[in-house]
Structures are given as structure tokens and as C-alpha cells.
Amino acid sequence: MSLLNVRGLTKEFGDLTAVDDVSFDIEDGEFVSILGPSGSGKSTVLRMVAGFEEPTAGDIDLDGAGIVGSPPFERDVNMVFQNLALFPHLTVAENIGYGLKQSGVPADERRERTERMLEMVRLSGYGDRTPSELSGGEQQRVALARALVNEPALVLFDEPLSSLDRKLRQHMQTELQRIQAETDTTFLYVTHDQEVALAVSDRLVVLDEGRIQQIGTVEDLYEAPESRFVADFIGDVNAVEARVTDVGDDGVTVDAGTGPVSVPADAAGDVAVDDPVDVCVRPFQVGLADPPAAAGEGTFSSTGVVRNRSYQGSDSLYGVDTDAWGRISAEVRGGSFDIDDDVAVEWDAADVHVYRREERPEDGTEGA
The missing domain is CATH 3.40.50.300 (P-loop containing nucleotide triphosphate hydrolases)
Known part of the structure; x- marks a missing residue:
């Protein structure tokens, strides 16, 4: 009770x-x-x-x-x-x-x-x-x-x-x-x-x-x-800007600058065609590989350059400057990439959440 x-x-x-x-x-x-x-x-x-x-x-x-x-x-x-x-x-x-x-x-x-x-x-x-x-x-x-x-x-x-x-x-x-x-x-x-x-x-x-x-x-x-x-506050998350290009019963299609990708409907919420959105993905769901990026259906992919690496035991956290989205964090198990390495960055559309982009005031308020 x-x-x-x-x-x-x-x-x-x-x-x-x-x-x-x-x-x-x-x-x-x-x-x-x-x-x-x-x-x-x-x-x-x-x-x-x-x-x-x-x-x-x-x-x-x-x-x-x-x-x-x-x-x-x-x-x-x-x-x-x-x-x-x-x-x-x-x-x-x-x-x-x-x-x-x-x-x-x-x-x-x-x-x-x-x-x-x-x-x-x-x-x-x-x-x-x-x-x-x-x-x-x-x-x-x-x-x-x-x-x-x-x-x-x-x-x-x-x-x-x-x-x-x-x-x-x-x-x-x-x-x-x-x-x-x-x-x-x-x-x-x-x-x-x-x-x-x-x-x-x-x-x-x-x-x-x-x-x-x-x-x-x-x-x-x-x-x-x-x-x-909530996605940003509860754990770490990457957010890339995109725009909705199609809304259907089975999913929502978004373009994050690398071509249209279909996202499951339950991951996109209430969005409409032409809405600016943020595509959010956790660092552990981001994969790195040797280039070139080989985008498949239902995959977000770009190329980039490793700019920093933080060793965390079984995992390494990489900061990658991508050609399409700016800085992306990737948490990779057993990764062996070095600073300045060229890499392919990708993640599955099934792992993302899509939110209509909203401006938040930056007023620096402090308090309870």
C-alpha cells in the first residue's frame, strides 16, 4: 500500500x-x-x-x-x-x-x-x-x-x-x-x-x-x-540532429545527414514530417570499425577520426570527431584504436530514441 x-x-x-x-x-x-x-x-x-x-x-x-x-x-x-x-x-x-x-x-x-x-x-x-x-x-x-x-x-x-x-x-x-x-x-x-x-x-x-x-x-x-x-540525465547519451522525412504505421524515417533511416515507431514518439529531432543513442551501442563505413539498411553510419581515448578496464571510451555529426562517444569492449585513427562509426536504428527538438533556456539557475 x-x-x-x-x-x-x-x-x-x-x-x-x-x-x-x-x-x-x-x-x-x-x-x-x-x-x-x-x-x-x-x-x-x-x-x-x-x-x-x-x-x-x-x-x-x-x-x-x-x-x-x-x-x-x-x-x-x-x-x-x-x-x-x-x-x-x-x-x-x-x-x-x-x-x-x-x-x-x-x-x-x-x-x-x-x-x-x-x-x-x-x-x-x-x-x-x-x-x-x-x-x-x-x-x-x-x-x-x-x-x-x-x-x-x-x-x-x-x-x-x-x-x-x-x-x-x-x-x-x-x-x-x-x-x-x-x-x-x-x-x-x-x-x-x-x-x-x-x-x-x-x-x-x-x-x-x-x-x-x-x-x-x-x-x-x-x-x-x-x-x-531524461535520456541525457540518466546515463550518458549521444544526440545527433536530424529531420523527419516520413511517418508510417511501422516506423519513422529520419535523415541525420547521411541518408534516410527507418526507426521503429515505438522509439520515435509523437513526431511529424519535417520536424527537427534529436536521434539519441547510448555510447555502448555505438560501434567502431576500420573504414570505410558500410551503411546497411536500418543503420546510422559515418566516418571519423579518434580524438581521445579513456581506458576503463574491460571497455575503452572513445571520442570520435565524425564527418556527419560532430563528436560522438563510443564505449567499445576490447577496442584497439589509437588517437588520430580513421574509423567507421555506426549504430543500429533499433537502439535509438527520437525526440522532437526543443530549445532549453540556459539561465544558469542554481537552487534546491
Whole structure:
């Protein structure tokens, strides 16, 4: 059943609409991430759920009860902040048990629940230390234990891993998943980091400019993005400019400067003849070969020159300046091309997504 229901949530700051008619549900026990760039409104949504901001319009129901207007301390919600907000003058155990003490939980029960949380986050024996004696990852786990110890219905996360290095961040991703599964607590996680969101989430809510762009599983958003923005934001993508030359029941024909190519209808969406479009393809679906390019039916192909190469273990990521489309990224397994090599670049029409081209304002807005 749905634990959290958000309906028509809107937040205005003067003339700025930070969140615009946002609606989504979270099921009990889910791990859901709100993902978006700076200024997309994701942290503002989180703060409204937590009770730190009041919505201009809309409803928020938690476990069937409306919580708009209720102060934060009356909501069955805890939050892990970006800066963690641990009390430096308290021990680890005192930090974890702080909320229990404020709620009047007896000392013996408080001690027992704190020890149980320390064991859960694999910090047994650390209770007498202070936060300054812990590593960054250990402090993250203390903050998580503090958020979980009073067994809230929902735990909110405001980019708590953003300050960690990549290796520690990956470790904490695994820890978050483990702890969420073991406690069966519902997590709502806000981040701009697609790597974190893809790694931990059951579902994603993608925001841009205050509006929801798509909601779905990680696989849905990666494999079937509904817009150019989602395709570009969830993973890496190449986008080449093209124009629609024909629309039929079985497919859409586009010309990206190398001749007409038929694309499956379900990959093209709602487009019409003469529409300017972007043809999007993931780097791992782009192939490189020795020239000349041998375009076959249903294939986009051009020639180009390798300009850079990034070795990534089993794969190499090449940047190729093509004759037809400019710079294209190709992720090739076992590739052996060198800088300045002439190559043929191609990909199958069945692997693309086609979107009507839309101009996006470049205003450099920063924010929540």
C-alpha cells in the first residue's frame, strides 16, 4: 500500500515557482530517489515532506493522514541532512539516542535500542567515541542510525553522500541498501548524482525546473526515457540532429545527414514530417570499425577520426570527431584504436530514441 501520497505539490518563492504541480506515491518499504539537476526543486520537495517548508498548494498524506500544516516533530518522519548535523559535544551513543531521550524513552530502553542500532550499522563498540574520532563513512552511519532508532515510517535523505570520495560513496550505497532491506523502512532520497540514484533506488522521480519529467524503475528510465532530458540525465547519451522525412504505421524515417533511416515507431514518439529531432543513442551501442563505413539498411553510419581515448578496464571510451555529426562517444569492449585513427562509426536504428527538438533556456539557475 502507499505510505506517502503527494498531490499537486507547488511551492512559490515570490515570482519563482520552485516546485510546480508535483504528484507521486511511495509504497511502504520502497527506496525511491528524487533525481534532478541543481535548481530542479528536489530539495524543496523533501523539505515540504519533512515540514521545514509549507507548500503554496497541494496535499501530502503520510500513512493515510494529511500532514500539511503539521510541525516537523509531529510527523512520523526523520531526516539525514547533507551536513549530517551530528552534535560534536555528544558521544556516538548520545547522538543516536538523542531523539529517544527527547521523547521520554526510559534510559534502559534507550541504551538497548541504541546498542541495537550500533550493531545494525556495524559500529558496535563505537558508542563512547565522539563524531570527530570517526571517519566520514562512520559519521554517515551514525546519522543513519539516529534517523532509524525511533522507527519512523519514512526516512528522508538530502544528498548525504555528496561529500564522500567515490570509493567510500559506493560502499555507503551498499550499506544503505542493506540497512533499508533489513529494517524494511521506506526511504526517500534526494540527489543530483545519477550514479547513486541508479545504484540504490527501486524507483526514480526525475525533476527538472520544478516539474516531474518521468517516474519509473531504473531500468525503465534508462532503457525507455520519455524525453531528451531524461535520456541525457540518466546515463550518458549521444544526440545527433536530424529531420523527419516520413511517418508510417511501422516506423519513422529520419535523415541525420547521411541518408534516410527507418526507426521503429515505438522509439520515435509523437513526431511529424519535417520536424527537427534529436536521434539519441547510448555510447555502448555505438560501434567502431576500420573504414570505410558500410551503411546497411536500418543503420546510422559515418566516418571519423579518434580524438581521445579513456581506458576503463574491460571497455575503452572513445571520442570520435565524425564527418556527419560532430563528436560522438563510443564505449567499445576490447577496442584497439589509437588517437588520430580513421574509423567507421555506426549504430543500429533499433537502439535509438527520437525526440522532437526543443530549445532549453540556459539561465544558469542554481537552487534546491
